Amino acid sequence: MIRVGSRGSKLALWQTNYVADALRGRGHEVEVVIIRTRGDQIQDRPLPKVGGKGLFTAEIEVALEEKAIDLAVHSLKDLPTEVAPQFVLAAIPVREDARDVLLALTPVTVAALRSGATVGTSSPRRAGQLLALRSDLQVQSLRGNVDTRIRKLKRGDADAIVLAAAGVNRLGLAHLVREHIAPENLCPCPGQGALAIECRADDIVTREALAFLDDLATRTAVDIERAVLSQLGGGCSIPVGVYCAPQGEGHRVWAAVCSLDGRSLIRVEHSGRESAEELVDIVAERLRREGAEAILHA
Numbered sequence: 104m105i106r107v108g109s110r111g112s113k114l115a116l117w118q119t120n121y122v123a124d125a126l127r128g129r130g131h132e133v134e135v136v137i138i139r140t141r142g143d144q145i146q147d148r149p150l151p152k153v154g155g156k157g158l159f160t161a162e163i164e165v166a167l168e169e170k171a172i173d174l175a176v177h178s179l180k181d182l183p184t185e186v187a188p189q190f191v192l193a194a195i196p197v198r199e200d201a202r203d204v205l206l207a208l209t210p211v212t213v214a215a216l217r218s219g220a221t222v223g224t225s226s227p228r229r230a231g232q233l234l235a236l237r238s239d240l241q242v243q244s245l246r247g248n249v250d251t252r253i254r255k256l257k258r259g260d261a262d263a264i265v266l267a268a269a270g271v272n273r274l275g276l277a278h279l280v281r282e283h284i285a286p287e288n289l290c291p292c293p294g295q296g297a298l299a300i301e302c303r304a305d306d307i308v309t310r311e312a313l314a315f316l317d318d319l320a321t322r323t324a325v326d327i328e329r330a331v332l333s334q335l336g337g338g339c340s341i342p343v344g345v346y347c348a349p350q351g352e353g354h355r356v357w358a359a360v361c362s363l364d365g366r367s368l369i370r371v372e373h374s375g376r377e378s379a380e381e382l383v384d385i386v387a388e389r390l391r392r393e394g395a396e397a398i399l400h401a
Contacts, residue, residue, distance in 0.1 A: 104132045104133070104134055105126060105131050105132065105133050105134070105173050105174065105309065105312065106133075106134045106136050106171070106172045106173045106174075107119055107122065107123055107126075107133060107134070107135050107136065107172060107173070107174055107175070107176060108136050108138050108163045108166050108167060108171075108172035108174070108175040108176075109135055109136070109137055109138065109163075109175070109176055110137070110138065110139070110163070111137045111138075111139060112248040112249075113248065113249070113250055113274060114248060114249055114270050114273060114274055115176075115178075116135070116137075117273050117274060118176050118178070118273065118298055119135055119176045120135065121176075121196075121273075121298075122174075122176050122196075122298070122300060122316065123135055125315075125316060126312065126313075129312070129315065131312060136166070136171070136172050138162050138163050138166055138172075139162070160175075160177055160181055160182055160183075163175045163177070164187070164190065164301070167190065167301065167302070167303060168189060168190075168303070170303075173302060173303075173306065173309050174193070174300055174301060174302040174309055174313065175300070175301045175302075176298060176299075176300055176301075177298065177299045177300075177301060178270075178294075178297075178298065178299075179195065179294035179295075179297040179298060179299040179325055179329075180267075180292045180293065180294040180295045180297075182294070182299055182301075184293075184329045184330075184332055184333040185333070186301070188304065189303060189304055189305075190301050190302070190303060190304055191301070191302060191303075191304040191310065192299045192300065192301055193300050193301065193302045193309065193310045193313040193314070193317070194300040194313040194314065194315075194316040194317040195297055195298065195299055195300070195317060195318060195321050195322045195325060196297075196298050196300070196316045196317070196318055196321065197318045197321055198269075198296045198297045198318070198321040198324070198325070199268070199269035199272055199273065199296040199297075200268035200269055200272060200283070200296055201267075201268070201269070201286075201291045201295045201296035201297075201346055201348075202267075202268045202283050202284060202285070202286060202289075202291060202296075203229060203265050203266070203267060203268065203284045203289045203291060203295075204265070204266060204267070204268045204271055204280045204281075204282065204283050204284065205222075205263055205264075205265055205280070205281050205282040205284060206253065206256060206263060206264050206265070206266060206271070206276075206279045206280060206281060207256070207262065207263040207264075207279075207281045208256065208257065209281075210281055211263065211281050211282075212281060212282040213233065213236060213237060213282060213284060213288070213289075214236075214237075216237065216240060216262065216263060217262070218239040218240075219239060219240070219241060220240055220241065220262040220263065221240075221241045221242075221243055221260075221261045221262050221263075222240050222241070222242050222243070222261060222262065222263050222264065222265060223242075223243055223244075223245030223252065223255065223256070223260065223261035223263070223264040223265075224242065224243075224244070224245055224264065224265045225244060225245055225246050225247075226265075226292070227342045227363055228290075228292055228342040228343060228344050228361075229242075229265050229289065230242045230342070230363065230365075231342035231361035231362055231363050231364070231365045231368070232288070232289045232290065232342065232344065232359060232361055232365065232368070233265065233289065233365065234364060234365025234366075235361050235365035235366075235368040236288060236289070236365075238365060238366075243261060245260070245261060245264060249266060249270050249271065249274055249276070250274075252264050252266065253276065253279065263281070265284070265289075267291075267292075267295050267296065268280070268283060268296065269295065269296035286344075286346045286357040287357060287370070287372065289344070290344025290345065290346055290357050290358060290359035290370070291344055291345075291346045292344060292345075293325065293328035293329045293331070293332045293343075293344075293345045293346075294325045294328060294329055295346075297321055297325050300313055300316065320349055323347075323354075323379055324347040324348065324349065324354065325347070326379060327345075327347040327354065327356065327379050327382055327383055328345040328346060328347050328356075329345075330379075330380075330383040331345045331356075331358060331383050331386050331387050331390075332345055334383065334384075334387040335360070335387060335390065335391075335395060335396075335399060336399065342359075342360065342361045342362070342363060343358075343359070343360050343399075344357070344358065344359040344360075345357070345358045345359075345386070346358075347382075350374055351376075352376055353374065353375050353376035353377070354374070354375070354376075354379075354382060355372070355373070355374040356371075356372070356373050356374075356382055356386050357370075357371070357372050358370070358371045358372075358386050358389075358390055359371070360390055360395040360398050360399065361398065362398050362401060367394075367397075367398050367401075369390055369393045369394060369395050369398065371386055371389045371390055371393070373385055373386055373389070
């Protein structure tokens with residue numbers, strides 16, 4: 104029996120059942136164990152004020168370490184860039200759409216929103232970049248799972264909301280999407296759209312059982328994104344976006360660092376056939392050279 108730890112939200116359970124069903128298809132018996140995290144319990148404050156990354160994973164990792172579960176399925180963007188040595192990301196499956204999307208009750212785009220329109224998001228990265236695009240918008244904090252945020256949109260708490268395309272697609276809510284926002288306009292969070300399957304580093308049996316789910320192209324791209332973030336010292340509370348996509352025999356990388364109010368913004372784009380390590384150094388150095396550290400430490 105393989106025990107899989109998951110948060111209890113509809114999206115988390117979709118992601119967990121996707122992995123569980125794949126394992127069952129390989130002949131394994133699987134049990135899903137729901138674990139409530141601190142991030143799920145605190146809904147009345149912005150994430151950066153209550154801890155940032157790790158809020159949705161800490162309790163699950165405790166269960167993993169105590170062998171109450173054998174593996175955990177995370178949204179990769181929720182994981183800190185440094186994984187504790189007793190754990191390993193055994194598989195990163197094929198990535199969903201990494202872009203952010205605009206949801207609204209009527210057809211509209213970011214550019215076409217009325218002046219003063221309210222846009223809901225829980226992400227400082229999204230907020231800063233949206234304000235850099237449209238300083239006349241009113242960006243407000245909007246917490247909750249995907250269903251909760253959409254319910255708030257429908258009751259008029261905001262004129263539009265911005266979410267990750269991956270979660271919207273996985274829950275079958277793509278009909279509410281009004282715009283897929285290009286990464287050069289709203290650079291995604293490192294790892295966005297990808298799942299991370301975590302297990303104990305010394306659990307060879309589980310690691311071998313998960314190997315078939317690992318996608319090398321996705322792993323390479325998200326490793327580059329997370330390494331750039333790590334070099335900058337960023338996290339959930341810092342408006343840093345990094346997105347890497349395969350391009351021919353190389354990669355194309357977009358990166359953005361902005362202030363919370365959107366007044367200071369640095370964008371970098373690089374295409375090349377360099378190694379992953381070289382790409383990370385090139386992008387991180389360009390961001391630093393153009394003043395990223397001044398924004399991050401303001």
